[in-house]
Amino acid sequence: MVASSVLGFPRIGGNREVKKAVEAYWAGKISADELVKSAADVRKTSWTSLKERGVDLIPSGEFSLYDHVLDHSAAFNAIPQRYTGHNLSALDVYFAMGRGRQADGVDVPACEMKKWFDSNYHFVVPEFSEETDFKLLFNKALEEYNEAKALGVVTRPVILGPISFLVLGKAAKDAKASFQPISLLTKLLPVYKQLLADLKAAGVESVQVDEPVLVLDQAAYLEKQYAQAYAELVPVSPKIVLATYYGRLDSNLSFVAKLPVAGLHIDLDRAPKQLDEVVAALKPTSQVLSLGFVSGRNIWKADLQAGLALGQKAISVLGGDRVIIATSSSLLHTPVTLASENKLTPEQKDWFSFALEKAEEVAVLAAALSGSQDAKISAALEANKASITKRRDFERTSDDSVRKRVASITPDMLERKSPFAVRRQLQDKNLGLPKFPTTTIGSFPQTSEIRAARAKLNKKQISEAEYDEFIKKEIEYVVRFQERIGLDLLVHGEPERNDMVQYFGERFQGFVFTQNGWVQSYGSRYVRPPILVSDVSRPGPVTVKWSSYAQSLTSKPMKGMLTGPVTILNWSFPRADISRELQCMQLALALRDEVVDLEKAGIKAVQVDEPALREGLPLRKADWDAYLKWALPSFKLSTAGVSDSLQTHSHFCYSDFDDIFPSIQALDADVISIEASKSDMKLLKTFKQYGYSNEIGPGVYDIHSPRVPSEQEIKDRIASMLENLPENLLVINPDCGLKTRGWKETEASLVNLVNAARWARQTY
Ligand code: GLN
Ligand code: ZN
8 A cells, every 4th residue: 555645734724824823912912822722723624634635644743833943942942041031931932032022121032044945934043052951841743643633633743853953953152163063962862762752652653754954965974963863763763754855865865775764755856866766775675665746845736647657666666565655845835725716717727736736646646556446536647637738738838039039148148338346436426325325125014004905906996096196105105214214225115016026927927826825934924926837028117117206206316126037936936847047037038128127217226136046056066056057147137238327236135155155246236235134244254255346235133023123233233244344345224125024113223223324434
């Protein structure tokens, strides 16, 4: 018998119940008990629907109110001291770590957040030091296992493995300089043993232990630690299926295959080529192989015929009892279900599978591979075959003019006319900004009024013209506010945008949209990625009307605001039929036209955001060049069509630039803004070391938390930034857009920012 498995399920609820409950709890509108109850309801629905769809190995323990890595830190008592001793409940300590807390005399910033592997999900980075005192404060996997069992659903608990937990974490500020989190392994393992032994005692048959770090280059140096950890854990644990995902094992396979675990899961969506090697390596063992065939990362229907072929290949060597058909990773990156989509055409709907439909795919495949004669299974296979054929037929219809334009891109289209030093002078004249210019990253608070107006427009309760009037008022408010507090380079505030990617997707050809296709980005922030389905073009200007209106209100320069090609691609569900490179170049051409149009309309600075550039970087270094070879040119293509006196900006969110620094320089944006407020200036040292030559705004405070930075705090930041950056290159800005913030904290924070910049002008 071939079993089916889902590695993890979206934990947001089919109607975003978790977001609503969590935010209501934060706002003091519901109690902790009510929050816990809503979460349990969502888990119940997930478990029972997976069971109904025939999934054999149903996950538990991977649910989260904020982030699963944070859950783990909290359960293992990896709680930095600054969050304790405030008399907060465990739940409030947990949220304080996730989002900071500024209330009732407690004032702590959030822990650092980082992109989860190469996805758009962010996790809360664990902090370790020699003092970390691991203890099992609660056994979430066990609690949820029991909870599901009481509902009649037997699950396979999921836990984050010890090595990945340590490696994904960072050394706390107070740790010794030489301290490395992995050195805590020996101290950590007893707690894992206890957790796993408790599961075993409760009758758990097998657990999924996630070790995604195994697909990274750095795992090659962790062979000893992996051997030590699993030699200790296996004897006390239920059967362990070691889950690897988002990439390939490569040479790490040589030691992974020797670990005494009961099974191994591999990602065949991201790394299909590793199948033969892994099958061969497992052949002499008794291990089960979990084939991650159904993508946990995209929303395209799986080709079940291909899945059958792949399954048979593994079965022919290992036998059916040693094969599991699974999703490639957790389904956390996909929306809950297609069933709630009413606006996609039947043709479009037939192309896709969301989480629940994917669950069905693994179940159908496993049943078919087990030799099921059930008519429902053969009908499902037939229907899938027909859908896959129809999509292939659709894919053949491409837009010739777009394809031709991409084919005729020439190298000179990628370069600005003059080098930065020359451009800088022209731009200084054109813009007239002071030393240490202040600016923001683009968006201002997306208030409930803005969202309500958009909802009314969508429901046709107000006209297009009425909506535009409303947006103009919002823009005017934002412009006047910026003038009043004395910001230098203004923005229009992006009130017209539902989302920085969706907004452009809706105005370009080539995308379709869901109504309810939410996926978690971080904490209670969810996004609804557009889906690229055909060739991309721009029917007409998108932002020019708003930017020029905003500019008409003020004599200060107004920065145009666009989302870059790589980010649009990365934060959409891309096509699977043509390369990402081709999709990205199509987007870049559309954006290039927009940048040129903004300049024609009198805009003197244009920001093209690329927060997803870094996260799109392949996980393995060997693959980087292949990505950068098109990612960098696509950004340059989108920004280089203008005159030297137009100042181009680009923004990147959390980014570890150490290893791709030359690429950031190669983008040749006149000004970049980066996230440095939470990484303790590490980033800037890199910029200094390499002698970054263009202007840079490292982000003087963290906007991901509602906490207001004091003026002194910002001054201190500026001072420490100036230890690493030349005075003439420093721009003063928050570390990201303000759309998720309220006006109150936004005003207070920006006033402090402007005052700190004034102080800097006098001091330096
Ligand atoms: N311009 C965007 C904003 O301010 C950038 C957001 C982002 O980088 N994620 O909202
Ligand atoms: Zn950002």
